[in-house]
Amino acid sequence: MKQAPKKSSAALCATLLAPLALAAASFAAQAQEVVKIGFTGPLSGGQAAYGVDNRDGLLLAVKELNAKGVQVAGKKVTFEVVAQDDGADPRQGVAVAQVLADAKVHYVVGPYNSGVAIPAGRVYNEAGMLMLTVASNPKVTQLGYPRLFRVGVNDAQVGIAMAAYAAKDMKAKNVAVIDDRTAYGQGLVAEFMAEAKRQGMNVVKQEFTTDKATDFTSILTSIRSAKPDAVFYGGYSSQAGPMLRQMVSLGINAKLLGGDGICTTETSRLSGNVADGNVLCTQAGVILGQADAGRAFAAKYKAAYNRDPLTYAVSFYDAAMLLADAMQKTGSTDPGKLSEFLAKGAYQGVAGEYSFTDKHDLKSSPVSVYGFKGGQPQAVASL
Structure with a gap:
């Protein structure tokens, strides 16, 4: 009978070490923690361009963090984005919030819309999740949820800045206002009107529409008769673009003013490329x-997406970096501990410094005024 060939010492060593290698690999896998970051925004519908822009800003940050390798308390952390489409709809936003809560996701970046953030915030709060949102209506942080932080400007800052610019730089005397009846649009118009009156301007017309409308002929005809120097719109590009096109066709010579919701290339595209020289808008943060x-x-x-970032991609990028920084500094991924740290700390992001007031608004948020040139928002002034 032939004897089995003897294993070489190298082969024998490999045989003995194989179980150890498997054990080490198993230990390494256990030593890694997957941190899921929820995303909620309008990935479909009229505001999908914003939602995709925001999501991609978050994904860009997560890709960089994973490439760099983040350790929390000596354990490697891998970040994963769980993206949900809230359609800019409050009901859908609440349903999405429940999905993320049930999936035991501890952090959410979003929602984008105030009308979604206010009702969905209750779900996130009850689930003990940490919520970082750019929703700008003052009521969002007035909810008083301890783990909710606003990482963008609020309506008061945007509306006040636009009104002050209209009065001092444009020398406007008479203004008309339109809102889209969303929490964002109504809040923005309220702040603009209050500051306009403080600046000595007259609000000669106040109209409203919806965030689904496409025909503004009736309200614009009414506004035309008042001969305003400017028309301030509280809403988004999906309505601002067609509104501007109809203003031009009706012979309304007033400039269209707005907040961050219209500070995008979508406004120009949907207007038929007549935004140049006709639109001014304000948005938070430094001029990139x-x-x-x-x-x-x-x-x-x-380079990543073959398009320029819109308004808040940088804020969603900063939000992920802010979370990772807090985890590293606290040595924890617990949302409660991170919230306590964020409330007292400060982080320097791309868009500015993230340090928060007692209500969890940003302590300092610069606001910039933009016009349009070649269909692109172009910085005019920082206020």
Whole structure:
């Protein structure tokens, strides 16, 4: 009978070490923690361009964090985005919030819309989740939820800045206002009107529409008769673009003003490319092109997605980086501990410094005024 060939010492060593290697691999897998970050925003419907822009800003940050390798209390952390489409609809937003809560996701970046953030915030709060949102209506942080933070500007800052610019720089005397009846639009118009009156301007017409409307002929005809120097719209590009096109066709010479909701290329595209010289808008944060960090972010974003970032991609990017920074500094992924840290700490992001008031609004949020040139928002002034 032939004897089995003797194993070489190298083969024998490999045989003995194989179980150890498997055990080490198993231990390494156990030592890694997957941190799921929920995303909620309008990935479908008229505001889908914003939702996709925001989601991709978050994904860009997560890709960078995972490539760099983040450790929390000596354990490697891998980040994963769980993206949900809330359709800019309050009911859908609440349903999405429940899905994320049931999936034991502990953090959410969003919602984008105030009308979604207010009712969905209750679900996130009851689930003990940490919520970072750019929703701008003041009521969002007035809810008093301890784990809710606003990482963008609020309506008061945006509306006040636009009214002050209209009075001081445009020398406007008479203004008309329109809101889309969303929490965002109504809040923005309320702040603009209050500051306009403080600045000595007259609000000669106040009209409203919806965030689904496409025909504004009736309200614009009414506004035309009042001969305003400017028309302030509280709403989003999906309505602002067609509204501007109809203003031009009706011979209304007033400029269209608005907040961050219309500060995008979508406004120009949907207007039939007549935004140049006809639109002014305000939005939070530094002007990306005027700071090294901003230019670097814009370049990375365009390289990744072959398009320029819109209004809040940078805020969603910063939100992920803010979370990762807090985890590393606290040595914890517990949303309660992170919330306590964020409430007292400060983080320097691309869009500015993230330090919060007692209500969890940003302590300092610069606001910039934009016009349009070649269909693109172009910085006019920082206020």
